[in-house]
Amino acid sequence: MGSWFMDAAVRWSDEDFSLAIMLRWAIWQALNNQVWKGISRPTRYILALAKGNKIKINVGAAIFESQNCYGFGWVARNNEGRLLWARARSKRGNVSAEFAEAVGLKEVLSWLKDNKLSNVIVESDSLVTIQAIRSSISFNSVFGFCVT
Numbered sequence: 001m002g003s004w005f006m007d008a009a010v011r012w013s014d015e016d017f018s019l020a021i022m023l024r025w026a027i028w029q030a031l032n033n034q035v036w037k038g039i040s041r042p043t044r045y046i047l048a049l050a051k052g053n054k055i056k057i058n059v060g061a062a063i064f065e066s067q068n069c070y071g072f073g074w075v076a077r078n079n080e081g082r083l084l085w086a087r088a089r090s091k092r093g094n095v096s097a098e099f100a101e102a103v104g105l106k107e108v109l110s111w112l113k114d115n116k117l118s119n120v121i122v123e124s125d126s127l128v129t130i131q132a133i134r135s136s137i138s139f140n141s142v143f144g145f146c147v148t
Contacts, residue, residue: 006067009090021060021073021088028060029125050079056121059108061100070095072104076120087111101126 009017050056056079061072073088089107101124112120124130 006064006069006090009071009088014088017088021062021071050077050121052079054079054119054121055084055117056123057108057112059101059104059122059124061097061104061126063095063097063100064090065094068092068094070100070103072100072107074104074108098126098128098132101129102132105129 008020012020055076057074057076059072059074061070063070069090069092071088071090073086075086076084078084087107091103095103105122105124108122112118112122
């Protein structure tokens with residue numbers, strides 16, 4: 001994504017920047033599904049809707065090695081697909097993609113707790129991060145500390 005991404009982070013409103021991150025993430029996920037799983041869907045299916053009276057939150061992260069930083073963001077939609085909230089942040093550091101995703105997940109879970117929201121589905125495309133969170137094994141690392 002390069003320097004245009006960092007320029008956009010400074011120039012765009014938080015809402016516009018959050019939407020751009022999540023759109024980029026949704027397109028990337030659809031491309032991965034097509035390339036690695038052979039699944040091709042019309043664009044209206046890129047972000048699946050929550051079922052029933054639930055809120056669905058999609059979390060994504062990205063690494064920017066050349067800028068020594070990483071970013072994460074999330075978008076919350078209702079069961080009709082309407083945008084409810086979106087957030088994005090960037091932090092300094094050279095971290096793994098799994099760690100960046102874990103930080104994003106922690107941030108959204110803290111936000112949900114602070115806002116006393118329930119009946120929410122939180123979705124991530126980072127299998128390693130989700131498996132680590134669900135695991136009973138303790139990881140002696142910064143990543144392990146983040147997922148416990």
